[in-house]
Amino acid sequence: MKIALLIFSLLAMIGGGYYYLQSSNMGQAPLGTLLSGNKQELVKASRSFMEDLQYKDFKSAEKYSLPEQIDKYDIPSLIERLFQVKPEFLNITSYEILSTDFDHSGDRARVHLKANLKILNADQEKSPELILYYKKQDGKWYMDLASSLQ
Secondary structure: OHHHHHHHHHHHHHHHHHHHHHHOOOOOOOHHHHHOHHHHHHHHHHHHHHHHHHOOOHHHHHHHEOHHHOOOOOHHHHHHHHHOOOHHHEEEEEEEEEEEEEOOOOOEEEEEEEEEEEEOOOOEEEOOEEEEEEEEEOOEEEEOHHHHHO
């Protein structure tokens, strides 16, 4: 009886932990992300950036870029070039972070994503994979828009 209660308690704790992780912001990120503060920061920035694109808030999406790139690039034209569709016809329905990795110095990183999108005027669906490139400056991570969206 005690063994069955112990097994049931253990399964309940595992199920509760799994539910908590899936309902939190980090739930859709790779498990290794939970162990690294830098990875958590990159995942959070990437998710927020993709959400800005999803809701066509290009001014807000620009805030993740390197300071020298702010106001230098036209994000809607970069998106059009990347996805081969005008931004007003692009409906990003969901996105998933597949992996994050760093170079040997720890000052450059990339986040590999998969986006599901629908092209509104053509009734087509696509699932492109993207890589967002980041650089660390003054202890903060910034996206390199030129490398990520071209």
